[in-house]
Amino acid sequence: MADLAQLFAARAGRMRASEIRELLKLLDQPDIISFAGGIPDPALFPTAAFAEAYGALLCGQQAAAALQYAPSEGHAPLRDWIAARLAADGIACDRDNILVTSGSQQALDYLGKLFLSPGGSVLVARPTYLGALQALNAYEPAYQTLTPDGGNTTPQRFRAAAAAAGGRAKLAYVTPDFANPTGHTLDRAGRRRLLDLAETLDLAVVEDTAYRALRYDGAPVASLLALELAGGRTLETARTIQCGSFSKTLSPGLRLGWICAAKPVVRQLVLMKQAADLHTPTINQMAMHHVAERLFDDQVATLRDAYRARRDAMLDALARHMPAGVEWTRPEGGMFVWLALPAGLDAARLLERAVAEARVAFVPGRAFHADGGGADTLRLSFSCADPAAIETGIARLGRLIAGRAG
Amino acid sequence: MADLAQLFAARAGRMRASEIRELLKLLDQPDIISFAGGIPDPALFPTAAFAEAYGALLCGQQAAAALQYAPSEGHAPLRDWIAARLAADGIACDRDNILVTSGSQQALDYLGKLFLSPGGSVLVARPTYLGALQALNAYEPAYQTLTPDGGNTTPQRFRAAAAAAGGRAKLAYVTPDFANPTGHTLDRAGRRRLLDLAETLDLAVVEDTAYRALRYDGAPVASLLALELAGGRTLETARTIQCGSFSKTLSPGLRLGWICAAKPVVRQLVLMKQAADLHTPTINQMAMHHVAERLFDDQVATLRDAYRARRDAMLDALARHMPAGVEWTRPEGGMFVWLALPAGLDAARLLERAVAEARVAFVPGRAFHADGGGADTLRLSFSCADPAAIETGIARLGRLIAGRAG
Known part of the structure; x- marks a missing residue:
C-alpha cells in the first residue's frame, strides 16, 4: 500500500487514466471503505429488466437482426x-x-x-x-x-x-x-x-x-x-x-x-x-432500447433517491468530521465531492496513511491536473458506499486530517 | 436500378466501403437473387445458444460484472x-x-x-x-x-x-x-x-x-x-x-x-x-465465451456443410452456364468466387442489365481496386443463397453474359 501512495505521489500530474484505474484496483479490498472509484453502484443495475430484454429479443422476430x-x-x-x-x-x-x-x-x-x-x-x-x-x-x-x-x-x-x-x-x-x-x-x-x-x-x-x-x-x-x-x-x-x-x-x-x-x-x-x-453491437442497442423505453424514468428516480441519500450522508459527515481549513464542494447531483486540504497537506501522502491506518481510500487530486498542480486536493465518490459506511469513512478521514493538520 | 449501376460505373475505384454497402442495400429486394452481400447467412446463427447464454449470465452471479x-x-x-x-x-x-x-x-x-x-x-x-x-x-x-x-x-x-x-x-x-x-x-x-x-x-x-x-x-x-x-x-x-x-x-x-x-x-x-x-462490451464477451465453449466446433461444422454445398452449387452452375472466355476462382473455403469476364465486358454495366433483366446481383470488381482497375471482374458471394437459387441465378447470369459476349 505504501507503493500505491508513492506511485500517486511520484507520478501525479503525469498519470494516465489507465494507471489510475490500475491503482484503484489495488484499493478494492473488502475492509477498505472506498470513495475512490467513480463508477455506478452495480447493486442498482436494472439486471432483471436486461435479462427480460435479451430474452425477448433473442426469442422474437428481431433475433437474426440482433446478431447480424x-x-x-x-x-x-x-x-x-x-x-x-x-x-x-x-x-x-x-x-x-x-x-x-x-x-x-x-x-x-x-x-x-x-x-x-x-x-x-x-x-x-x-x-x-x-x-x-x-x-x-x-x-x-x-x-x-x-x-x-x-x-x-x-x-x-x-x-x-x-x-x-x-x-x-x-x-x-x-x-x-x-x-x-x-x-x-x-x-x-x-x-x-x-x-x-x-x-x-x-x-x-x-x-x-x-x-x-x-x-x-x-x-x-x-x-x-x-x-x-x-x-x-x-x-x-x-x-x-x-x-x-x-x-x-x-x-x-x-x-x-x-x-x-x-x-x-x-x-x-x-x-x-x-x-x-x-x-x-446491435444486440446491446436493441436491449438498451427495450429497457430504456420501459423504465428509464423509474431507474433514474431510483438512482436519484439512492445517490441523494449518499451525497447527503457525505456532506453531513464532512460537516461534522472535517477540521477547520478543509473545504469541499456541495454538488447538486452526480457522484463526486471535491475536497481541498489545509495548506501544506499533500493528498497523495494522506492517501498512504488513510489506507494504512484508517482503511479509507480516495483519489488524490493531482491525478486530475495535467499541469501537476492540485497536490492539496482530492476526489471523494459517494456512489458506491452506503450512508453508514460513508459516516464511518469520513469520520476516520477527518480524524486523520485533524491529526496531520493539528 | 439504372442509377445503381451508373453509380458503380462512375465511382468504381473511388468508392468507399460505405457507399458500396449503401448500394448493396438497394439490391436487397425479395425477387432479386443476390450474390452481392458478403455476410453470413443469418438463418445459420446459433440464436438459441445466444438466448441461453444471455439468460444464464444475467440471472447468475456474473450479472453485475456483465453490466459494469x-x-x-x-x-x-x-x-x-x-x-x-x-x-x-x-x-x-x-x-x-x-x-x-x-x-x-x-x-x-x-x-x-x-x-x-x-x-x-x-x-x-x-x-x-x-x-x-x-x-x-x-x-x-x-x-x-x-x-x-x-x-x-x-x-x-x-x-x-x-x-x-x-x-x-x-x-x-x-x-x-x-x-x-x-x-x-x-x-x-x-x-x-x-x-x-x-x-x-x-x-x-x-x-x-x-x-x-x-x-x-x-x-x-x-x-x-x-x-x-x-x-x-x-x-x-x-x-x-x-x-x-x-x-x-x-x-x-x-x-x-x-x-x-x-x-x-x-x-x-x-x-x-x-x-x-x-x-x-463485457456482456457480449461473456455470452460469446459461453457459446464458443459449448458449440464452436459444432457450429463451424454446420457452416462448413451448408457453405460447402453452396460453393459446390455455384462452381457447378458456373461450369454449366458460363460461356467461353469467362474465368473464375475455385475457393477451398470462405464465401466468395471471383469472376473475370471476357475482354471488353464491363461488370458495372453488366450489373445494370443483370438487375433489370435477370434479377441477379453481384459486386463489380472495380470497387475492390484502389487504382480503378478490374472493370472486367466481379465478386460472387455464395453464403446467403440456397443451392437452387444459386443454380437459377448463375444460369440467368450466364445467359446474359453469353448474349453480351456473343
Missing part, C-alpha cells in the same frame, strides 16, 4: 428514443442528428479525430475529466484552462496562447452538470459566457452530459446546446455538440453513448465509425 | 479460450498475447494507428479487402501491390516505390485463407516468400484470419504466424500480428474480434483502446 451486421449510425429505434429525450430537454432534433457510439469515450475520441490536428488548442476546466484528456491526447492538442465561472482570461489571451503553442483554439470540452471530478455545475450565466467565448474564438463546444440525469436537488439548468438553440440557432448551425451516455443510468458495461450534432457532422462521424469498428 | 465497467484488454476467460484455440493452430500464446477488439475492423484501425504515419507504405494484394483499406486509409499510407504467389516485384522495387511516396514500407496486410473478394488461398511456399520479404523490408505483417475456420476441402495451410513460429521465432519476436473474428462463425452483430501479438504490442494496444472506447 447493422448500419454504423446505430439502431434506428434507439436513435429515435434518444432524439425524443433530447427534444424534451430543449433540443429539437431527429434520428439523423444522433450517432450511437460505444460509450461516450468513443464519442470523445471521434470528436478529437474530427476537430483536432497537432498544435490545435483545447480549452478545458482545471481539473477536468481524465478520460476526456486521454481521448483527446491522441490528437496532440495543447490545453488551456477554461474559467467560465469568471476569471480574467480574455479571448485575446486564449488566442495568443494558442498561437504560441503553434496552432489555434479549436475546441472547448466541458461537463456543465456535476462534473467529474469536482461535482461542479456551471450556472446559466456561466454557460452563456462560455457560448459567447466559443463564438468569439470560433470554437466547437463538446458538452458532456454524462451525469445530467442525476440531479438530486435544485432546478435544472438548460444544457449548453439547449441554450444555444434557445438563442436562435438551429441544431444545424449550432457550435455545441452534445455527448451523452447510458453508463451512469442503465449500464456502463453495454458501452452505449451517443453524439447529438448537426447532420453533416453526424455523416462525417458515421464514415469514421465505419472505418473504425463498423457499428456498435 | 471492465478491463480494456477483454474478458479473461474469453482471452483464454482464444489463446487455447490459437495454440491448437500452431501459435503458442497466452492470455496476455490477446486483446479483444470490437470486431476485426477495430483491430485493423488500431494496427494502422500503431504502425502507420503519413507517407508510410502498406503492401496489399490487388484486389484486397475493402474494409482493411478503409481502416488503414485514416493513417494516409501509400499502397503497393503484393504478389506473394510470384510476380517480379523485388524488395529493391518496394523500397524505391516507398521512398518515392515519401516514406518507407511499414506493413503488409494479407488474408491468406479464402480472401475477400477473390476466395484465393496463399500456399505454404507463398507464405514463406511473404515472410522472407517482410524480413528483408523489416515489415510488420497483419494476418487477417476472418475466414480461416471455413475450409470446405483441401488440407489446411499453416497460418503466417504459425509458420513464423515454426521457423524459430517466439511470439514475442515475431513480425506477424494475427487478427481474428467471431463474425463469420458465431455472430457479426456482437462485434467481437481479437488481436494476437507480442505482449508489448498488446500493452500498447490496450492503452489505445482505453483512450478510444474503454473496453468492448
Whole structure:
C-alpha cells in the first residue's frame, strides 16, 4: 500500500487514466471503505429488466437482426428514443442528428479525430475529466484552462496562447452538470459566457452530459446546446455538440453513448465509425432500447433517491468530521465531492496513511491536473458506499486530517 | 436500378466501403437473387445458444460484472479460450498475447494507428479487402501491390516505390485463407516468400484470419504466424500480428474480434483502446465465451456443410452456364468466387442489365481496386443463397453474359 501512495505521489500530474484505474484496483479490498472509484453502484443495475430484454429479443422476430451486421449510425429505434429525450430537454432534433457510439469515450475520441490536428488548442476546466484528456491526447492538442465561472482570461489571451503553442483554439470540452471530478455545475450565466467565448474564438463546444440525469436537488439548468438553440440557432448551425451516455443510468458495461450534432457532422462521424469498428453491437442497442423505453424514468428516480441519500450522508459527515481549513464542494447531483486540504497537506501522502491506518481510500487530486498542480486536493465518490459506511469513512478521514493538520 | 449501376460505373475505384454497402442495400429486394452481400447467412446463427447464454449470465452471479465497467484488454476467460484455440493452430500464446477488439475492423484501425504515419507504405494484394483499406486509409499510407504467389516485384522495387511516396514500407496486410473478394488461398511456399520479404523490408505483417475456420476441402495451410513460429521465432519476436473474428462463425452483430501479438504490442494496444472506447462490451464477451465453449466446433461444422454445398452449387452452375472466355476462382473455403469476364465486358454495366433483366446481383470488381482497375471482374458471394437459387441465378447470369459476349 505504501507503493500505491508513492506511485500517486511520484507520478501525479503525469498519470494516465489507465494507471489510475490500475491503482484503484489495488484499493478494492473488502475492509477498505472506498470513495475512490467513480463508477455506478452495480447493486442498482436494472439486471432483471436486461435479462427480460435479451430474452425477448433473442426469442422474437428481431433475433437474426440482433446478431447480424447493422448500419454504423446505430439502431434506428434507439436513435429515435434518444432524439425524443433530447427534444424534451430543449433540443429539437431527429434520428439523423444522433450517432450511437460505444460509450461516450468513443464519442470523445471521434470528436478529437474530427476537430483536432497537432498544435490545435483545447480549452478545458482545471481539473477536468481524465478520460476526456486521454481521448483527446491522441490528437496532440495543447490545453488551456477554461474559467467560465469568471476569471480574467480574455479571448485575446486564449488566442495568443494558442498561437504560441503553434496552432489555434479549436475546441472547448466541458461537463456543465456535476462534473467529474469536482461535482461542479456551471450556472446559466456561466454557460452563456462560455457560448459567447466559443463564438468569439470560433470554437466547437463538446458538452458532456454524462451525469445530467442525476440531479438530486435544485432546478435544472438548460444544457449548453439547449441554450444555444434557445438563442436562435438551429441544431444545424449550432457550435455545441452534445455527448451523452447510458453508463451512469442503465449500464456502463453495454458501452452505449451517443453524439447529438448537426447532420453533416453526424455523416462525417458515421464514415469514421465505419472505418473504425463498423457499428456498435446491435444486440446491446436493441436491449438498451427495450429497457430504456420501459423504465428509464423509474431507474433514474431510483438512482436519484439512492445517490441523494449518499451525497447527503457525505456532506453531513464532512460537516461534522472535517477540521477547520478543509473545504469541499456541495454538488447538486452526480457522484463526486471535491475536497481541498489545509495548506501544506499533500493528498497523495494522506492517501498512504488513510489506507494504512484508517482503511479509507480516495483519489488524490493531482491525478486530475495535467499541469501537476492540485497536490492539496482530492476526489471523494459517494456512489458506491452506503450512508453508514460513508459516516464511518469520513469520520476516520477527518480524524486523520485533524491529526496531520493539528 | 439504372442509377445503381451508373453509380458503380462512375465511382468504381473511388468508392468507399460505405457507399458500396449503401448500394448493396438497394439490391436487397425479395425477387432479386443476390450474390452481392458478403455476410453470413443469418438463418445459420446459433440464436438459441445466444438466448441461453444471455439468460444464464444475467440471472447468475456474473450479472453485475456483465453490466459494469471492465478491463480494456477483454474478458479473461474469453482471452483464454482464444489463446487455447490459437495454440491448437500452431501459435503458442497466452492470455496476455490477446486483446479483444470490437470486431476485426477495430483491430485493423488500431494496427494502422500503431504502425502507420503519413507517407508510410502498406503492401496489399490487388484486389484486397475493402474494409482493411478503409481502416488503414485514416493513417494516409501509400499502397503497393503484393504478389506473394510470384510476380517480379523485388524488395529493391518496394523500397524505391516507398521512398518515392515519401516514406518507407511499414506493413503488409494479407488474408491468406479464402480472401475477400477473390476466395484465393496463399500456399505454404507463398507464405514463406511473404515472410522472407517482410524480413528483408523489416515489415510488420497483419494476418487477417476472418475466414480461416471455413475450409470446405483441401488440407489446411499453416497460418503466417504459425509458420513464423515454426521457423524459430517466439511470439514475442515475431513480425506477424494475427487478427481474428467471431463474425463469420458465431455472430457479426456482437462485434467481437481479437488481436494476437507480442505482449508489448498488446500493452500498447490496450492503452489505445482505453483512450478510444474503454473496453468492448463485457456482456457480449461473456455470452460469446459461453457459446464458443459449448458449440464452436459444432457450429463451424454446420457452416462448413451448408457453405460447402453452396460453393459446390455455384462452381457447378458456373461450369454449366458460363460461356467461353469467362474465368473464375475455385475457393477451398470462405464465401466468395471471383469472376473475370471476357475482354471488353464491363461488370458495372453488366450489373445494370443483370438487375433489370435477370434479377441477379453481384459486386463489380472495380470497387475492390484502389487504382480503378478490374472493370472486367466481379465478386460472387455464395453464403446467403440456397443451392437452387444459386443454380437459377448463375444460369440467368450466364445467359446474359453469353448474349453480351456473343
